[in-house]
Amino acid sequence: MKFFRKKRTFAFLLVGFVIFLFLSSGALGRMMYPIHYQEEIRENAARYELDPFLIAAIIRVESNYEKDIESKKGAYGLMQLMPDTSSWIIETGQFSPSYGSALDNPAVSIQLGSWYLNWLHKQFQGNPYAAIAGYNAGQGNVIKWLQSKEWDGTLENAAMIPFGETRHYVQRVVYYQKRYEQLYGDHWNKK
Known part of the structure; x- marks a missing residue:
């Protein structure tokens, strides 16, 4: 009986050690x-010239990597671009007009969203x-908030952002950006 108890204790410690290594490696x-x-x-x-973790964080918050998702407001693709915004990006950025019908293509969505x-x-x-x-509320709204001093443009004062959705959006994007940097920073830099 003692023999089985020692084996079970050893197995438990071994499994615990393997789980500890797995958790500390960032793999989980x-x-x-x-x-x-x-x-x-x-x-x-x-x-x-963007932080790749910022792009990844915006995709996470916008669509959670679902390429065919459409919002209630009509935003589409991984980076959830509104039809008018994507048309403006395609025209201003001089992208192929075919991009307008390819927002469900991850490469197109990521390129247009990153350009924007x-x-x-x-x-x-x-x-x-x-x-x-x-990116969330539109440039015009943010300009208005900054000019009227409703918000000073800092993360510390994000609670001052007048739109609750945008306030939470900024906080979530920054959270995921930092999380991705912690988890993938060394991993991505080795490639």
């Missing part, structure tokens, strides 16, 4: 927070929080 975290379309994200992050995010970064002089808010 990467399973819980997967990043799909990594090549497309990396490529567009480099092309548009880069454009927003430039409009807000590199302020990432204003760019994230603009």
Whole structure:
């Protein structure tokens, strides 16, 4: 009986050690927070000078990597672009007109959304929080909030953002961006 108890204790300790190694390696975290379309994200992050984890975080919040999803308001694709916004991006960014009917294509959605995010970064002089808010609420709303001092454009004062949806959106995107950096930073930098 003592022999079986020792074996069971040893097996329990061994399993616990393996679980500890698994958890500390980040593998479990990467399973819980997967990043799909990594090549497309990396490529567009480099092309548009963006943090790849920011693109991944926006996709996570917008569509949770579901490429065929459409919002109640009509936004479509991985990066949930509104029809008018995607048409404007295609025209202004001089993309192929065929992109308009290909928003369900992950590569197209990621490229258009990344271009737009880069454009927003430039409009807000590199302020990432204003760019994230603009991606959700529209550039005009964010400009109005900043000019009227309703919001100062900082993460610390995100609670001042007048739209509750946008306030939570900014917080969620930043959370996922940091989480992805923790889980994938070293892993992605080795490639």
